[in-house]
Amino acid sequence: MGRSKEFDKERVLHQAMLVFWEKGYDAASIPDLLKAMGLSRSSLYETFVDKETLYMEAILHYKKIRQYKRNLLLGASSAKEGIRQYFEQHIASALDEDLPKGCMITNATMGFDSPDERLRQFIRDSFEELEQSFYELLSKGQQTGEIDSRKDIKVLAHLLLNLNYSINVVSKVKADKKLMEDMVGTLIEML
DSSP states (O other): OOOOOOSOHHHHHHHHHHHHHHHHHHHOOHHHHHHHHTOOHHHHHHHHSSHHHHHHHHHHHHHHHTHHHHHHHHTOSSHHHHHHHHHHHHHHHHTOTTSOSSOHHHHHHHTTTOSOHHHHHHHHHHHHHHHHHHHHHHHHHHHHTSSOTTSOHHHHHHHHHHHHHHHHHHTTTOOOHHHHHHHHHHHHHHO
16 A cells, blocks of 8 residues: 655645746756755656656646736726736736745746647646636727727737737846836836
């Protein structure tokens, strides 16, 4: 009879996520992960199989805990207000001193030449899902008359996607919250 696991899988996965988020896949060593997770090597491998599987599970965990931002877009009663609320939370998250800088998915994107097709597909899907959420909210705004019907919302959705990921990158070197908020405000005025 095997021993039962004596740890909270969500907690240790969260700790692994923080290590990968801060260091990236390649620089996060097994000893780094074991220390942060408080696990033995055998427990790590019994539970997560290998480092690649742990990384994918950590990214999925990250996406799950960040879903609240996407929900702001999905549940918005106003397109402009939904976009404003989304970016307020996004900027706060990108600049949060208690977390690694930027965004874990953005950081993973920087190593997009990874041979792991699952990771590459996950990143593509994440980008497409966010862009689609922006598009649907902009479409709703056009239907209500809040967004000018002559605006190309496909292009605007792509612009919002780019703004989202550029904030993640720029926040690592220039953490100017006011400038980021002003930029979002200017973009919303253009809608």
